[in-house]
Amino acid sequence: MDDTAAAWNALRGATFLEKLTLIGIERGRTVDIRDLAAIGRDYGIGIYLFFEKDLATTRTLEEMQEEFRDVPEYERPYVSVARFLQFTKENDPSFARTLEEFPLMIEIVAIGEIRNPATGTTTPFVTGLMPFLDEFDIDVDPTAQSQERNR
Numbered sequence: 001m002d003d004t005a006a007a008w009n010a011l012r013g014a015t016f017l018e019k020l021t022l023i024g025i026e027r028g029r030t031v032d033i034r035d036l037a038a039i040g041r042d043y044g045i046g047i048y049l050f051f052e053k054d055l056a057t058t059r060t061l062e063e064m065q066e067e068f069r070d071v072p073e074y075e076r077p078y079v080s081v082a083r084f085l086q087f088t089k090e091n092d093p094s095f096a097r098t099l100e101e102f103p104l105m106i107e108i109v110a111i112g113e114i115r116n117p118a119t120g121t122t123t124p125f126v127t128g129l130m131p132f133l134d135e136f137d138i139d140v141d142p143t144a145q146s147q148e149r150n151r
Contacts, residue, residue: 007042008044016124020111026111034099036081039126046061046124048127049079049084049106050127050130056129057109061112064077081106104130104131109128
């Protein structure tokens with residue numbers, strides 16, 4: 001058993017939804033992109049960012065993966081959080097510093113489990129919606145705003 005499986009199994013919930021709630025993942029909540037990346041890495045959860053609200057809210061992850069399987073990764077309307085952060089850091093070395101001042105808050109849109117047909121196993125996944133640039137309010141503390149919204 002790898003470290004991510006051990007960490008996931010150590011969470012107290014009886015279902016994957018209970019386990020995700022324990023680590024701060026709930027549908028409709030906004031979460032800092034850095035926290036999402038850490039959760040994905042630490043617990044082996046697939047975390048995907050969508051750039052279009054309509055696709056994020058009306059389509060399943062499986063449908064999107066099937067439809068865009070032959071499309072180059074950076075031309076799809078979604079990307080894994082790890083690849084997004086890797087790409088942005090490679091193209092803008094100051095990006096990590098920018099996130100300190102202006103955290104990028106992602107709205108959790110869907111939570112589920114995806115089945116790997118080759119192995120028959122399931123893996124938890126989370127899809128989130130990237131905010132549009134015109135939605136950024138640099139005068140508001142995004143962490144406080146997120147906490148108020150989730151009460």
